[in-house]
Amino acid sequence: MRRHLLRRVGIMLLAATVATTGLAAAAHADPDTGTITGRLTDGGGPVANAHVEASGAGFGAAETDANGDYVIADLPPGSGYQVRFSPPGRPWQYAYHTPTYESAAEFTVAAGATTVVNDTLIAVGTITGRFIDAAGNGLPHRTVTFSSEPSGIWQFTETDATGAYQAVLPTGAYRVAFKVGSQDQYVPGELDHSLAQIFSLAAGQTVTVDETELPLGAVAGRIVRADGTPAAGTDVLLRGPDDGYAGYAGTDADGRYRIDVLAGAYRVMIPFDSDHSVLQYVPGKRLAAEAQLFTVTAGNVTAVDETLLPTGSASGRFTDAAGNGMAGVEVSLIDEYAGTYSGRTDANGDWQVDGLLVGEYSAMFFSWQHNFTQYAYGKTSREAADEFIVTAGQNVVVDDSRLATGSIRITAKNSVTGAPVADFYVQAGSYSTDAVDGVATLSELPVGTWQPAVYASGYQPLEQVAPVTVVAGQQAEIELTLVPYGSLRAKVVDAATGAPVAGVCLFTQTKTKFRLFEGCAGESGADGEVVLDVAAGTYQVFALPGPGSAYGAQWVGLTGGTGSQDLARNVVVAAGERKDIHKIYMDRKGSVTGVVTGADGAPVTSGTVAVVTPVIGDAGQGRVAVDTQGRYTLDFLGPYSWPLSFQTSTHAFQWSGAAHRRQSATLVPVTAGQTTTFDQQLTLGALVKVTATGSPAGGFAVAYNNSNGDVAGFVWVQQAGGQAVYRVMGGQQVKLEYAGGLPGQGWYGGTDFDSAKTVSIPTTGEKVVVYPYS
The missing domain is CATH 2.60.40.10 (Immunoglobulins)
Incomplete structure (x- = not known):
């Protein structure tokens, strides 16, 4: 399964690829290793002298020859290989047809066999210009950053001795910034990324972007x-x-x-x-x-x-259970604002930390050598830790001793077959271990109550088992039941010809969840085949072709695609079941374009238009940027009727027709090979002010629609216990969460979505909610 990443920063200039994959017997192949081979072309002609890398279970590299061919041999067998091309004078790109590591295709290398990955160069353009001071002098050796929209991938170059620069980039939309000291100055003369101009770059086009350094x-x-x-x-x-x-x-x-x-x-x-x-x-x-x-x-x-604020100090001695001083134990003093000071015990177990700001603290003791973490006084979690006060010019003494220990012996079985699970991983707080021959033993656990988490390949994670009490010098034993994943198998084909279609990513969604995270759990290969693991449940499947594809996205129906999740086929998967959903018929894509205006009728200057709800803390897929004139173009949709979503920093998140939920949205028809115009005037929405008192710093305050679980609005909260202010479409009921702590914490009036209280959002005005974070 593709690893999920929030964002990967590009070094220099990035690009994308299209590839086909096959598996055939390799002549004279080493029986213990495999080979990746293929051809890189541009407009039908070969691309010579391109550097090619394959990385996954192993690593290998080669150069394309005069015919554009390459061979990377002696690769260890395994899955998850990615192929990257670095053509001369062009940005690098991954197969299939993507500039990003996160959305690159993954290939399997088999012993004694050859995996074929052919590719063609993606379209590029050039951004060029000059960075000067107020007197017109060129500013040399300044970093120039290109931020692509809407993915936010960063690419870089540098001005030359005259202040000039030039960058070859994949086609798309970009914001351009120049480094001034430690700051980024965005074109035209802005410090705020959201106010930067967005430049569209077409194939073969050269866009000139000059800028004068602000005083x-x-x-x-x-x-x-x-x-x-x-x-x-x-x-x-x-x-x-x-x-x-x-x-x-x-x-x-x-x-x-x-x-x-x-x-x-x-x-x-x-x-x-x-x-x-x-x-x-x-x-x-x-x-x-x-x-x-x-x-x-x-x-x-x-x-x-x-x-400077006044300070005090803290000191103490940390001993083992027999009262002997323990050397090399790390001491962390954590204040009420989540700030952390560090120290270490000496040979006698003594420690001291000076310069502590006046306030309330807890103390954590940690040792790699002895594999333990605990809190003063004799506690296993920060939540249970005692607190002490540091006063100006005074020293507070915090002595503690290592807790007595016991152990937990864990075995696991398959919930479907009842067979033992041989390989799994267990974690309890900072303690972890792997199973050996089906048995995992967490040794030297401090006495107290623990709820381990268990992870095994092919099984759903068990995040929190029933509480287990550890007694000094004794071993607790538990047997767990792990639920195996099921799997979905399909073949993606052209709806008109039946030919296989590669590079289509499948996402399993539910009626209460539709969010396209970065990355891809399962992507069709050259034969159109795709398999992805899923937990037991009922799903609708969303098919998203890769960038530059001639095909359009769709919800998968019985005999074709649709733009409505409500009309999609329901796929029921049981635990451990291999479900074949047969063929997915892909239609050619069309486009939707238009202008987004605010409640005042003026075009908005930034934001995104999508067919999805926001993904908290993740750029996600299925969305495009709104430029500074309020214009947008969605160019990856199948020929069906679609609900569109609109997200800006100044208005509430909403759907086409100013709807608060996608099921109520105005549907926008798309025709293959044609462009539909759809303009949207946004509704401002109600102002929501939420305070989760006692919440930690650095979390997201989120409102979810009560009827379908969709995100209705969110905002980042910088300070602990701070007020979150954002807009939500009125006339709906929502549930509120402060997402920044442990599972089960942060919900208003409950411990999860189902148990949380509902809050009615007024059509105008504001809604104020204050609740304790717990």
Whole structure:
């Protein structure tokens, strides 16, 4: 199964590929290894001197010859191989036809056999221009970043001695940024990524993007300690309102600093530890939301002085169960803002950490050597840990001893056959082990109650077993039942000719979930065949061809495609069952284009249009960007009627016709080989203000439609216990979650979607909800 990744950053210039795959006996092949071979072409002609890499269970590389042919031999057998081409003067690309590692096809290499991966070059264009200062002088050796839309993949080049640059890129839409100090300046003259102009790049086209560096201002001042003495050698950081990094400086012997930055608004912060988890925001605050925003204007210096918050210290001794000091134990002191200070015990088990900001702390003790983690005093989790207070100029003593230990012996069986499961992996907190001959033993577990998680290839993960009590010097025994995955098998073919279609990714969805994550669980090969593992359940299948395909996306029906999930075929899979859904008939694609306007009638300047709901924390697939004139084009849809979704930062997430759920959306007809025009005026939606008191920093506040589980709106919450403010379409009932902690936590009025309370969203005005995070 394809590994799921949030985003992969491209190094230099990326591209995409189209390939076909087959498996045949290899003449004179090493019986213990396999081979990947193929041909790279462009417009029917060979591409010579292209570097080709195959990576998976092993790695190999080759160069294409004058005929575009390559051979990569002596590869260890295995699945998950990917093939990457780096043609001369072109960005690299993966098979099949994709610029990204995440969506690349995977191939199986068999011992003594040959896997064939042919490919053609994808279409490219060129972005060129010059970066100059206000006097017209070229700015050399500046990084130029190209951010593709909507995937957000970053690609880079650099200006030459005259400030000029040129980049060959896959066709698509891009935002262009130039590095100014530690900041990115987006064209035209913006610091905010969302305000950047989007440039469309067609095949063979050259787009010129020139930019003039914005004038700089500065933040400067003096940092002193609580007693008024200079804080020499202290780091000072600048971040923008969106928490983007803007600059850094260290103070001199008198505590003075200066940071040159582009004009804008900034927070000033001072870290108290090396990894910047403990921060003081000017003026004297611990939360980013409470920090002052300082305005910097071009050519001027904004004065920002600060006095460091008072500090104390903590010390203690960590011993084994017999009272002997334990050396080399890592000590982490975690404050109420999730900041962490670190220390280590000496040969006698003693430790001390200075410079602790005044406040409330818990202490964690950890050792790789002895394989244990525990919290003061004698607790196995932070939730159960005791807390202590650090006061100004004082030392608090925190002594602790290693907990007595026992063990858990775990065996597992197949829920369908009852047969023992030989290979699996067990994890309980920071403790883990692999099964040996069907038995996994978690040794030296601290006494207390544990709920291990169990993972086995081909089985659904068991995230939390029933509580198991560990007693000192004793071994608990449990037998678990693991549920095997089922599988879906299909053949993807051309609806008109019946010929196999490669490069089509299948997604299993349910009536209460339709979100296309990055990556692909199962993709059709050259023979059109595709197999993917699924948990037992009832599904509808969504088929998404790769970029550049002539075919359109579809929900899979009995005899053809549809644009409506409600009309899709229901596929029921039992645990361990191999289900054949036979053929998937692919039709040629059409397009939808239009203009998105806001509630005020003016075109929106950014956002996405899709046939899916948002994916929290993931760029996802099935969506395109809205440009600065509000225009969009969806060019991958099959010839059916589709509900479209619209997501912007200024309006509520909504469906075509300003519907709050996809089942109520206005359907947009698509015709093969033609373009349909559909304009959308957005409804502003109600303002939702949600506070999960006691929630950890850095999570998503999410509203889900009560009737179908679709995401109705979400926003990132930077500070612990902070208020989330976002818009949701009125007239619907939703359930609220703060997604940033452990499973079962963060739901309003419950522990999961089913048990959470419903909240009615008004058609206008705002909805305020405050609830305890637990």
